[in-house]
Amino acid sequence: MTKMINDGLPLPQRYGAILTLALGITVPVLDSTLANVALPTIARDFHASAAASIWIVNAYQLAITISLLSLASLGEIFGYKRIYQLGLFVFSFTSLACALSDSLITLTLARILQGFGAAAILSVNMAMIRIVYPKRLLGRGIATGAVIVAVSASAGPTVAGLILSVASWPWLYAINLPIGLIALFMGFKFLPENPLKHSGRRFDFISSLMNALTFGLFISAISGYAQGMNHRIIIVEVVALIIIGWFFIRRERLRPLPLLPVDLLRIPIFTLSLCTSMCSFAAYTLAFVSLPFFFQNSLGLDTRSTGFLLTFWPLSTMLIAPLSGRLVGRYHAGVLGGVGLIVFSLGLFSLALLPNAPSHLNIIWRMILCGAGFGLFQSPNNHTIVASAPSNRSGGASGLLGTARVLGQTTGAALVALMFNLFQNHGTDASLMLAGTLAVGAALISLTRVMQKTTPINA
Template sequence: MRLFETRPGDDGLPGPERALAVLALITGTLMAVVDTTMINLALPTIAADLDASASRAVWITNMFQVVCAAFLLVFAGISELVTRRRIYLFGLTTFMVGALGAALSRNLEILLLFRALQGLGAAATLSIGPSLYRAIFPSRLLGSALGLSALVVAGGYAAGPTLSGVILSFVDWPWLFALNLPLGLCSLWLASRALPRDKPRQGSFDFLGALLSMLMLASFFLAMDAVGHAAPFWQVSAWVILSIASGTGFITRQRRAPYPLLPLSVFAEKRFTLAVSASGLAFIGQGLTFVALSFFYQEQMGFTPLETAWLFTPWPLAIMLVGPLAGRLADRINPSVLSSAGLVLLIVGLVALALVNESMGVVESLWRTALCGIGFGLFQPPNNREMMSSLPPERSANVSGVMSTVRTVGQSIGVALVGAALALGLAVQVTLWLGAATSFLALLASLSRMSYARRALVERQTSSCGK
């Protein structure tokens, strides 16, 4: 297989070791992604069994997401001091302990505690996943590697709801958590044997920056959640003020810290900054669309939650098919061109979805959803490659943390925008138009990156002629 061929001069791991290391990353990523999507579908069942209200049961998901979001940048920074391998092993172990505790929980409070532990473990593994792909694969295959990563994540999103429905048809909800244990043990064994052993960085850790980062991201997520649930204005305002204040403090600290958690100098590279901007805006559009369509399918078209999950399937399936191909092409073609083409398709698909009405059949919706998936699959791996390759390898952990944080923040904003729109009495189709608008902004960022690359090339050629 091309991904595991070794050529003279290749960096990264040799072919056989590369295969084992990738398998460790695949199983670990699947564990985190599938767990999230499975539990979302099972929330009504868990709430009924634990005698909890729907508003309290939502925190089974929220607790996981808040903790995961808060610690993404922190673990990316810690990995430089203790190595990515150790952080990944810690994350897998912590996630499995949390899953075991959640499976054995018999009241909501204990379950939330172990869900927080799962979120902590997921943050450790997801924050450094992309940087591990860069360490495992040679530079010539970076796009293909990130395409494989996109396939795994999309596969998890596609399989999670269906797997949850099947499991709950035969056994009780604790088995949803227990399913993580054999998968986690397999990933832990592979990771301990095959992940690269990088050298730790010398120097101190930015504890104040880490604290401010956690406050900034956790309060931001809680603000977005409050908006999505139409919370009182004072509650939303309090979380927003805390997020802005801690974010301001975080930026100030990063400018002064001798070993900053996130060196702000990485954003001086315009290719990286524009790729990050495009990614965040595209994830807002995706997060917004997923939630908006859930309401549309169930409340306006009368589908059950499980039927709704099936209607979403074309999106991740299309990413699974297109993502690896887009990643391979990104190793040969300008990634910005591929990303921009993918965003055009995504915008067309979102506009087409916004035009769907209750009288249209299932097929009318499915091809539109598939078109969105094709566009997103063509956009994401090349864009991730652009982010990774635009900075030196020693900044891989920082890039990885930013990638994971931007994805989480973007999806949270998307969910909050749907909630705010529905609270204002706007139609679901309006939010889909909003998703198309944010994706158009992502396209502008991607096109700006292409224009910047052309200007930089002209400047280099002019400089060479002058010499």
């Protein structure tokens, strides 16, 4: 069993843990980008509409959202390593279930189960980074995490295009199995036990249920509205959401270690950074889910060309994220994030204004602009969220960071379906314009953080 020192893991154990975390976070990120590229293909195979196929994304995000905070809490109680390993196990074998699905319904159900595994990984990933790296290298560790995510995302479209050119879409999910199992076995050797776990704390099942209902109703209502569900049902869901959410927040405010970390939400810069993250990921998803339909259905490109064009976005993120990580501490995260999100919004608006028959080069420079802006924003924002929370609340901070990201992605995916239903012939254009608007809003929120302090509250 790997032992911890007071400030991060010693070398060379740290390298093994970093590689394990890299492989672990790769599988859910790679799976997300693989699935986006394949959505038009899967929709055709299952004779489903473009809007209906978005449920393949929504089901996955729904499972993550309703369980992420609960799993983060379990990580603080039983140890981050155990939850991380459990997530890898569940994700790996439910990926196989996705590959074996024979209808949109069975694939959606498998994606729900896969989402629970992904939630376990995402809920404690940032907390694991905080205990693996020494404090003086935390900024570098978070930047490394951002690079790993960007590399996985950049590989996704290309890998998807290559696989779909020689095999059917189920192989996109099957590829997760060997990667996940390798990370699982490496984790037993290299990942540290959590030195800050609350062994005397009990898991709050009532709060966990209220958390699932609150976030589940939110996603169900917004997705139902986007899909044209009966308005009476949506009104009932919204009313239930308000009532349950109110009692949930009231309950959490009275608890010393709440499942929903309302104590962390009292830190202004923490809350502003979460809002920035949610808006930016909604914009990201609006673009990344809608663009494959535009490339394949409007421009008539094949899956390989679609994957090639999408690659330039995360590839530029991968190149900018390390530079952004090095700038943390030299410049305020609010400024870095604001500038990055403004560049991001310019890229999104330029994509929305593409000519009718654009060349590949005309698309590529716009994708690079989006990726560069997103990369400049991400590392400083994540560092601010982690650094502004006390060390014994790393699990809660990591869980909220993941929840904000997934809520943004889920909202973005639902808004894509809404845009496709409202603007059937111009769904991608409408999605990109909305994405650019959200990115501008995120930039304004980011810039308001300049006057806020990053010092964490007392543990």
